[in-house]
Amino acid sequence: MQIHGDLEESLLVRAEGLAVGRAGKTFASGLTWTVRPSTWWWIEGDNGSGKTTLLCTLLGELPPTGGRLTVHPWVADGTGLGCVLQLDELLPTLPLTVTDYVGLGLAGSGRRDAGAVAEAIDAVGLEPRKSYWALSGGQRQRARVARALARRPALLVLDEPFNHLDGDATARCLAAIEARRQAGAAVLCVAHRPPAAIDTGRLRIADGVFTVEAPDRGTRP
Amino acid sequence: MDWFTQGWDLFGASYVVGWALALALPLAGIPVVAREQALLGTGLVQMGAVGFAAAIAFGLGTPAAWAFIAIACATVLAQRPPARERPEAVAAWMILSGGALTVLLLSGNAVGLEKLARLASSSVLGAGWGSASVAIAAALVVLAAGVVLGRRILVAAWEPRLAKLQGVRPGVIGVVSSVLLAALLAISLELSGALLTTALLVVPALAARRFARRLATVPWIAVLIAELAVTLGFAIGWSADLPPGQVAVALLGGAMVAAWVWPPSWRA
Numbered sequence: 470m471q472i473h474g475d476l477e478e479s480l481l482v483r484a485e486g487l488a489v490g491r492a493g494k495t496f497a498s499g500l501t502w503t504v505r506p507s508t509w510w511w512i513e514g515d516n517g518s519g520k521t522t523l524l525c526t527l528l529g530e531l532p533p534t535g536g537r538l539t540v541h542p543w544v545a546d547g548t549g550l551g552c553v554l555q556l557d558e559l560l561p562t563l564p565l566t567v568t569d570y571v572g573l574g575l576a577g578s579g580r581r582d583a584g585a586v587a588e589a590i591d592a593v594g595l596e597p598r599k600s601y602w603a604l605s606g607g608q609r610q611r612a613r614v615a616r617a618l619a620r621r622p623a624l625l626v627l628d629e630p631f632n633h634l635d636g637d638a639t640a641r642c643l644a645a646i647e648a649r650r651q652a653g654a655a656v657l658c659v660a661h662r663p664p665a666a667i668d669t670g671r672l673r674i675a676d677g678v679f680t681v682e683a684p685d686r687g688t689r690p
Numbered sequence: 691m692d693w694f695t696q697g698w699d700l701f702g703a704s705y706v707v708g709w710a711l712a713l714a715l716p717l718a719g720i721p722v723v724a725r726e727q728a729l730l731g732t733g734l735v736q737m738g739a740v741g742f743a744a745a746i747a748f749g750l751g752t753p754a755a756w757a758f759i760a761i762a763c764a765t766v767l768a769q770r771p772p773a774r775e776r777p778e779a780v781a782a783w784m785i786l787s788g789g790a791l792t793v794l795l796l797s798g799n800a801v802g803l804e805k806l807a808r809l810a811s812s813s814v815l816g817a818g819w820g821s822a823s824v825a826i827a828a829a830l831v832v833l834a835a836g837v838v839l840g841r842r843i844l845v846a847a848w849e850p851r852l853a854k855l856q857g858v859r860p861g862v863i864g865v866v867s868s869v870l871l872a873a874l875l876a877i878s879l880e881l882s883g884a885l886l887t888t889a890l891l892v893v894p895a896l897a898a899r900r901f902a903r904r905l906a907t908v909p910w911i912a913v914l915i916a917e918l919a920v921t922l923g924f925a926i927g928w929s930a931d932l933p934p935g936q937v938a939v940a941l942l943g944g945a946m947v948a949a950w951v952w953p954p955s956w957r958a
Contacts, residue, residue, distance in 0.1 A: 528855055547857030558849045562726050562899065564954065569905040576845040577857035600903075600955070620856070 479505055481541045481624050481655050482527060487679075488535030489519055489526045495534045496522050500679040502672065506623065508684065509647075509656040514674035520659045521555065523674070524628055527657070528552070543623050547577055551617030551654075553627045557609070565601040567612055574616035582619070589619035592645035594638070607633040614642045618649055625649060627658040693928030703822040704815045705924055707881050708934070710825035712916035714832040715878060715890035716898070717909055718871050721847035723895040727777055730768055731892045733784030734871070736792075737764035738879045738887075742809055743792040746802040758876035765868040814882040814935045821881050828877050835870055836909065843867045886935040890916050893942040897949035915945050 481504045488498035496519030504510065514520045525531040526538065529545060543549025551574075559565075565573075571586045590597045593611040595604075601612060610633050617625055625646065631639045650656050656669075671682040698705070722731045741760030745753040764784055771780045796802035817825075835843070846853045846860035846867070853860045878887040898912035923938030930937075 530855070547855055550856055552852060552855050554852065558851055560724070560726050560848070562724050563720075563848075563908060564899060564902045564904055566904050573841065573845050573849075573905075574852075574856070576841045577853065577859075579857075 480539075481506065481544055483539045484536065485538075486536035487526070487533055487538050489522045489531070490534040491522060491531060493534070495677070497674045497677050497679055498535055500536070500672075500681070502679070502681050504624070504655050504657065506653050506655055507650055509650050509669040510658065510672055511669050512657060512659045512672045512674070513661070518674040519677075520674060521628055523672075524626055524657070524659060528626060541623070548579060549623035551620040551622035551625045553610075553613045553617050553625075553630045555628045555632075557613070561602050566597065567595050567599050567601055567604070567615075568597040570601045570612055571616045571619050574619055578620045578622075580620075582621075585619045585621055589615040589645070592618065592641070592648070594641050605633075607635065607638055610634055611638055611642060614645065618645055621649070621652075622654055625654050625656045625658075627656065627660075629659055629661075631660060693925045697924070697928050701815060701924070703819045704817045704934075706822040707817040707825040708814050708920040708924065708938070709917060710822070710829040711878050711882055711886070711890055712894075712920040713913055714825075714829040714874055715887065716894035716912035716916045717832050717836050718874055719891040719895040720908060720912065721843055721867065722892065723899060724844060724848045725777070727768075727781065728892040728896060729778055729781040729785070732888050733781040733788065734761050734764050734768070735875055735879065735884050735888045735891070736785050736788035737761055738872075738875050739792045739806070739809055739884055740788045740795070741876070742879065743795040743802070743806055746805055747795040747799060754876045754880040757879050758872050761872035761875050762868060765872060769864055769868070808883065809879065810884050811933070811936070813933075814886060814938075815933070817881055824877060825881055828874055832870065832874060835866075839863065839866065840909075883935060885939055889939040889942045890920075893946050894919075897942075897945045900949040900952055900954040903955050915942070919945065 482502070483504075484500045484502045486498075487500040487502075488495045489500075490496045500523075512520050512523060522531065526533055527540065528550075529540070541549070567590055568586060571590055572583075575581060575586070587597065590612075593615045595608060595611055595615065601609065604612060610630065614627070614630055617627065627646070630642065630646075634642065646656055646658075670684040673680040673682070694705075719731060722728065738757040738761045741757035742753040744760070745751065745756035750756055768777060768780055771777060792806055793803075796806055842853075842858050842863050846858050846863040850860045853863075875887060875891070878890070894912035894916040895908070897915055898908045901911050902908045919938045919941040920934075922941055923934040926932060926937045927934030
């Protein structure tokens with residue numbers, strides 16, 4: 470992966486004939502694609518098609534198995550990145566309120582912004598002083614979304630962010646993410662069932678091939 | 691207060707060493723406890739004892755420096771365990787192998803074995819003001835690292851994948867925190883022995899996490915527990931003519947039992 474290189478200032482990610490996979494095996498190939506600020510992309514595909522592998526490649530955790538990938542330095546060094554990962558690494562070893570949890574997410578962003586933490590928690594509708602460990606699966610998922618949003622990132626990478634969420638919670642999180650997009654962030658979101666109300670770019674992975682469908686109206690989801 | 695008013699001239703420097711270590715070690719123990727690696731903390735101290743024993747056995751000079759090297763090597767092993775091995779297996783290996791090696795290195799060396807016995811027990815009494823200065827400096831460095839890097843150190847230990855993605859640079863933070871921890875443990879081993887060092891590293895943080903409701907209060911409660919135990923250790927040791935280090939460790943054990951009785955409010 471090339472970091473920054475000759476990437477235009479307005480691009481966050483550029484893939485040219487990118488192939489992704491693990492352990493030398495290519496899952497999908499032929500991705501030529503750019504990600505600009507204020508765009509929203511759904512990444513769709515069946516289980517095991519390579520959606521998470523693509524995200525891991527974009528995030529620098531896996532090397533491309535082919536082609537060329539260039540990312541903005543804010544993405545490469547993580548300072549401009551907000552992530553919701555599928556797996557929660559945290560062990561329940563220390564007391565942790567929702568505010569603590571979201572606040573820890575600011576580590577590495579170079580900011581200590583209590584206002585951003587409170588705003589993000591409010592946006593997803595959680596009680597800030599409640600113990601993170603006492604939250605349900607859906608509430609923890611909302612806390613993860615809040616944590617990514619609190620960083621006010623240039624690129625939001627969301628891997629199944631609406632898992633365990635009911636309809637109201639999904640709508641609330643979508644609205645919070647959309648507000649961040651309108652503020653300039655690009656959103657890459659893996660989801661099995663993208664909400665129909667959102668008009669975005671779509672990146673499909675099927676039978677080892679990427680298909681890119683640009684947003685209908687430019688940057689507006 | 692006789693222990694303080696009458697004992698200060700004799701043991702003032704030892705009191706300062708105890709209080710400084712009771713500030714530094716519990717703070718350093720919080721990331722260890724966050725990863726559920728209290729056993730590893732014990733293993734690191736044991737590997738420090740191997741460094742001490744090797745320095746004495748081979749006449750290598752300052753034992754604390756060799757303890758530092760041994761602990762630093764052990765932290766590297768702990769952070770990069772053999773493929774598909776769990777941290778507690780590495781910790782158990784450190785405790786068992788280290789325990790055997792320390793004695794084997796000094797077998798046939800009566801003076802060395804006596805020094806080893808003093809290291810294994812806790813002999814916080816007898817420190818001079820030079821040692822007190824070292825302990826205060828170590829405590830201030832740990833405190834400063836906690837203020838400046840505490841959140842990054844905790845995230846790097848608790849959520850290494852997310853930390854790496856979000857610019858925390860867990861590799862760099864891991865090296866910095868490992869060097870600090872190795873230096874602190876080596877200094878504490880030299881000044882207070884293995885028992886008190888291990889107890890102050892893991893027990894206050896383990897107890898504090900059950901009493902605290904928020905993450906931010908864990909360091910305060912851990913340090914409070916440690917300072918109370920050490921201070922009462924000195925007071926009871928003076929009045930009952932008991933070794934204060936062992937009294938402090940026994941009190942920390944009691945604090946742990948009290949913490950078990952106290953249900954953590956933050957668990958679901």
